[in-house]
Amino acid sequence: xxxxxxxxxxxxxxxxxxxxxxxxxxxxxxxxxxxxxxxxxxxxxxxxxxxxxxxxxxxxxxxxxxxxxxxxxxxxxxxxxxxxxxxxxxxxxxxxxxxxxxxxxxxxxxxxxxxxxxxxxxxxxxxxxxxxxxxxxxxxxxxxxxxxxxxxxxxxxxxxxxxxxxxxxxxxxxxxxxxxxxxxxxxxxxxxxxxxxxxxxxxxxxxx
Numbered sequence: 001x002x003x004x005x006x007x008x009x010x011x012x013x014x015x016x017x018x019x020x021x022x023x024x025x026x027x028x029x030x031x032x033x034x035x036x037x038x039x040x041x042x043x044x045x046x047x048x049x050x051x052x053x054x055x056x057x058x059x060x061x062x063x064x065x066x067x068x069x070x071x072x073x074x075x076x077x078x079x080x081x082x083x084x085x086x087x088x089x090x091x092x093x094x095x096x097x098x099x100x101x102x103x104x105x106x107x108x109x110x111x112x113x114x115x116x117x118x119x120x121x122x123x124x125x126x127x128x129x130x131x132x133x134x135x136x137x138x139x140x141x142x143x144x145x146x147x148x149x150x151x152x153x154x155x156x157x158x159x160x161x162x163x164x165x166x167x168x169x170x171x172x173x174x175x176x177x178x179x180x181x182x183x184x185x186x187x188x189x190x191x192x193x194x195x196x197x198x199x200x201x202x203x204x205x206x207x208x
Contacts, residue, residue: 022194023201024087027075037199039068041144042091048137049092053099066098087201142200149195160188 026034046067047060055063071094078090150158160178163169164185175182 022197023199024075024078026198028078034198035072037148041141041148041199045137045141046091046095048134049095050099052134053096055099055102059102063095063098063102066101067095070094070098145196145199148199149192152195153192157188157191160185161192164189165193 023034023038027038043064047064050060050063050067051057053063071091074094078087156178160174160180164171164174169177171182171185174185178185
């Protein structure tokens with residue numbers, strides 16, 4: 001029979017973030033649950049990026065749907081390497097491409113010419129307001145992911161995770177509080193983090 005430490009080691013070995021994250025692997029496997037969770041979590045961030053590309057409110061839904069189609073169709077080819085970068089970076093690239101496709105499809109008289117666009121200097125730094133808005137979108141994404149995980153596990157497991165990782169309560173103290181072994185506290189934390197990786201991919205690192 002395995003002891004608690006062996007279980008933790010096996011758990012870690014079964015959910016590494018090596019070439020692709022748990023999120024990407026589940027999406028590539030065609031998990032309906034993961035796709036639904038992905039759309040729920042990432043839709044506000046994708047829509048934020050679409051608006052930042054200058055897409056009008058009336059066209060936002062169309063570009064958003066095309067972005068989702070591209071993600072669904074291209075996820076099988078995604079790998080976390082030096083070219084593709086992070087999953088979030090890959091998503092941002094898709095948004096930019098779908099926005100470009102949208103503007104290219106517009107009547108010539110309704111858009112600025114390409115030569116005029118190329119003449120506009122690109123700022124070296126982002127507008128501070130843009131940075132703050134994107135950071136808030138990411139904070140909201142993490143909050144939704146944490147709530148989804150909380151709803152899927154026991155309150156005891158959630159409390160051990162939250163108190164240990166977020167509030168910094170020592171593992172030994174939590175073990176006494178919940179009348180469990182220190183290994184059980186670490187296992188609870190690992191279980192929640194694994195679930196977060198399944199939902200958020202690379203962004204889960206910013207929580208852990």
